[in-house]
Amino acid sequence: GAVVSQHPSRVICKSGTSVKIECRSLDFQATTMFWYRQFPKKSLMLMATSNEGSKATYEQGVEKDKFLINHASLTLSTLTVTSAHPEDSSFYICSARGGGLDVRENTEAFFGQGTRLTVV
Amino acid sequence: AQKITQTQPGMFVQEKEAVTLDCTYDTSDQSYGLFWYKQPSSGEMIFLIYQGSYDEQNATEGRYSLNFQKARKSANLVISASQLGDSAMYFCAMREGPRGFNTDKLIFGTGTRLQVFP
Numbered sequence: 001g002a003v004v005s006q007h008p009s010r011v012i013c014k015s016g017t018s019v020k021i022e023c024r025s026l027d028f029q030a031t032t033m034f035w036y037r038q039f040p041k042k043s044l045m046l047m048a049t050s051n052e053g054s055k056a057t058y059e060q061g062v063e064k065d066k067f068l069i070n071h072a073s074l075t076l077s078t079l080t081v082t083s084a085h086p087e088d089s090s091f092y093i094c095s096a097r098g099g100g101l102d103v104r105e106n107t108e109a110f111f112g113q114g115t116r117l118t119v120v
Numbered sequence: 121a122q123k124i125t126q127t128q129p130g131m132f133v134q135e136k137e138a139v140t141l142d143c144t145y146d147t148s149d150q151s152y153g154l155f156w157y158k159q160p161s162s163g164e165m166i167f168l169i170y171q172g173s174y175d176e177q178n179a180t181e182g183r184y185s186l187n188f189q190k191a192r193k194s195a196n197l198v199i200s201a202s203q204l205g206d207s208a209m210y211f212c213a214m215r216e217g218p219r220g221f222n223t224d225k226l227i228f229g230t231g232t233r234l235q236v237f238p
Contacts, residue, residue, distance in 0.1 A: 034225065043211065043228045044165075091163055095226075111157075111165035 003027055004096045006112025013084055013119055021079045021115045023094035029074035030096035035067075038091040038114075050077050084119040091116050123147065124214050124229035131234050133202045140187070141197040141232045143212030149173075152216045154195040155226065156186065159209040168210075171195055202236045209233050 003026040013019050023033055032051050036044040050056040050071035058064050066088075068080040077096075081088050093114040125144045133139035145154065152173045158166040171179045171186045179186040187196040199206055212229040 038163075043230045044226075046225055046227075049225060093163070093165060095165070110167060114163040114165075116163065 004030075004094065004110045004112045006094055006115055008115060009113055010116045011118070013117070015085055015119055016083055018080055018082045019084055019117060021081075021092055021094075021117075023077045023079070023096065023112050025075045025096040025098070025110075028096075028098040030077070030098055031074065032097045033071055033077035034095045034097075035069060035077075035079050036093045036095070038093060040091075044093065047079075081117065084117070086119045089117055089119045123227050124212055126212055126229035126232050128232045129230075131232055133199075133234065133236055135204060135236055135238050136201055138198060138200045139202055139234065141199070141210050141212075141234065143195045143197065143229060145193050145195060145212075145214050147193075147214065147216055149216045152214055154186070154188070155213040155215070156184070156195075156197045157211045157213065158206075159211060159231070161208070165211075169197065199234075204236050204238065207234060207236045 005024045005026055007022045011019055032049060034049050035047045037047050038044050046059050047062045047067060048056045048058045048069050050069045052071050052074050056069035066082055068082060071077040077094065079092060091114055093111055095111040123146050127142055131139060131141065154171045156168040158168055169179050169181045169184045169186050171188045178188050183200045185198045187198055195212060197210065209231045211231045213226045215226050
C-alpha cells in the first residue's frame with residue numbers, strides 16, 4: 001500500500017529560527033500534497049495544497065511568507081516554518097495523493113506520521 | 121456552516137462489543153467522498169474506510185463498516201468486535217468534488233474519542 005513518510009517526528013527550536021519539515025511519498029508519485037495543522041485535542045485544519053511544480057494554494061488566514069511550501073518533485077514536499085514563534089508550536093501533518101488508477105492513491109487516503117513542533 | 125458534524129466527543133465500549141460512531145455531513149455537491157480516519161496517541165492518521173457518494177453498497181474493511189444513509193446525509197462508522205487497540209480519536213472527513221479532481225480537499229469533523237475497556 002501507499003506509504004507517506006514525514007520527517008522529523010519531533011523538533012524543538014528556538015524562537016526566531018526556521019524549521020523545515022519533509023513529506024515524502026515512498027512508493028507512489030504524489031501529484032498533490034496537503035499540509036495540515038492540528039492544535040491539541042482539536043481537528044485537522046488544512047493549511048495549504050501543493051501541486052508538483054507549481055505554487056502552493058494557501059487557505060484563508062494562513063500566512064504564505066510564514067509557512068513556505070515547496071513541492072519540487074513528485075515524491076517530496078517541504079514545509080518551512082520561518083522565524084518560528086511559540087504560537088507556531090503545534091502538530092503538523094501532511095498527506096499525499098497520487099494521480100494513478102489505484103483508488104487509494106487517488107483518494108488522498110494516506111498521511112505522514114506528523115511532526116510535533118515546539119518553539120521555545 | 122459546518123460541513124462535517126461529529127456529535128459524540130467521547131464514547132466507551134467494552135471489548136468485543138460493537139460500537140457506532142456518528143457522522144453527518146452537509147454538501148450541495150452530487151459527487152463527494154466520505155472518509156474515516158483513526159488517530160492514536162502517537163498522532164499518525166490511519167485511513168480506515170472510504171465511501172463514494174455514488175457507491176451503492178456500504179463500504180466494509182475488515183471490522184470496519186460504514187453505514188451510509190445518503191438521504192439523511194449520515195456516514196456512521198461501525199466497529200465490530202472492539203479491541204483494546206481501537207482506543208483512539210476517530211475523525212470523519214469529506215471531500216467534495218469527483219474522485220481525482222486535483223483541487224479538492226478534505227474537511228474534517230471534530231473527532232470522537234473512543235475508549236475500549238476490558
